[in-house]
């Protein structure tokens with residue numbers, strides 16, 4: 001009986017992308033991977049044609065049809081309104097979990113941490129990567145950090161399920177909830193709720209800064225790490241680097257229906273076209289793809305051939321070390337060396353054996369909760385004002401704001417860059433021309449607040465203070481504020 005090939009989408013990418021993709025596809029082919037490859041063009045070429053997100057409509061169709069994407073790194077243009085294609089693909093296809101295993105290959109690849117074997121499970125759709133930024137006042141930018149209960153629940157559950165399915169013992173949550181009490185506080189609150197459902201797995205918490213430092217100095221302390229998008233991006237590069245090279249890092253992006261597999265590193269423009277790039281990150285990513293599509297037999301073959309090549313000391317320049325490595329090779333010879341070893345097994349490193357039809361993790365749907373009731377109790381009104389640049393000189397702004405008040409509201413404070421500057425601002429506190437006027441309801445019932453806020457904005461405009469942004473202030477059930485206090489409030 002002939003076995004049907006699995007359709008996958010492939011993109012060769014930019015920089016070293018085509019070189020490492022060629023290498024990967026040659027090895028997969030030699031190992032007998034049952035693939036029906038559909039190639040798409042993404043990245044620099046499309047950006048140069050003025051396609052702002054670096055991908056064409058037809059390519060989206062191919063991705064939706066195949067649901068599996070093997071992608072080489074692509075160049076992301078800076079500024080100019082271009083969107084990162086990586087982020088767009090992850091979000092559009094709902095690839096919420098970014099799984100990044102980082103293990104040492106001691107004694108064959110030099111690392112200070114022989115026993116290191118950790119996996120970063122990074123939230124892939126939210127956080128500052130939402131890419132929502134505003135400049136409402138010349139010279140001041142605001143980036144929106146978006147963390148949701150549902151997004152946090154999905155990634156934390158994925159981390160625990162991943163740990164259970166892969167025989168791992170501990171999940172560490174890394175956050176910065178001492179500063180971002182609401183956003184990171186929510187992520188950690190959800191982590192604890194989910195962790196309670198997995199009593200067989202140890203749980204722990206690190207503040208991200210010391211967590212990142214510990215990954216660099218004691219990575220063997222960690223097993224599975226679950227974290228938000230930006231932190232995960234940073235710590236996984238650190239973790240990959242301490243295994244020996246960022247060129248070894250793998251990045252699997254998993255959603256409910258689609259998945260994308262890539263190397264963790266970028267396009268390496270400094271070595272592009274020289275034939276010296278290490279294809280290992282993408283190759284190891286393709287092994288995760290093979291297990292995802294139920295070709296565990298081929299995944300085992302490719303992985304063991306790669307491990308044997310590494311054991312035999314045949315190394316690309318990024319991992320080559322005198323005294324450890326035997327032969328320094330370019331991408332092409334490394335590829336041939338792996339192909340030659342298909343069917344071989346490593347002698348010292350653990351032999352890999354994937355179940356033939358493992359497939360991906362299946363998670364239950366995100367829990368549905370009744371939304372908590374809330375009451376509007378005020379508004380933060382952002383205005384552009386250039387009358388002063390020090391906190392002790394903003395009395396005039398406070399006067400204008402108070403002249404704009406409507407019945408039932410008071411000016412409770414003024415802040416600048418998150419610090420309280422009125423009343424009693426400090427002469428040392430520098431202020432940007434973007435000021436936040438916090439108005440609060442003076443009455444118990446806030447039922448008229450919506451109307452009051454609209455009237456207040458009119459009054460501010462008439463007093464020469466047009467608003468650039470309004471954030472409504474809510475109080476949730478049980479008196480829980482839906483906003484933070486300013487520093488010094």
Ligand code: NAD
Nearest residue numbers: 073074075076086247265266267268269270271277278318
């Ligand atoms: P990079 O990862 O491309 O390179 C960092 C360093 O690691 C360089 O010195 C490079 O030579 C080396 N390196 C990376 N991969 C290697 C490999 N396979 N073999 C040997 N050495 C390797 O990071 P960068 O220079 O910050 O980014 C370059 C471009 O890549 C940027 O445009 C960035 O936006 C893009 N990028 C894309 C992705 C992706 O497509 N997933 C990820 C990260 C960065």
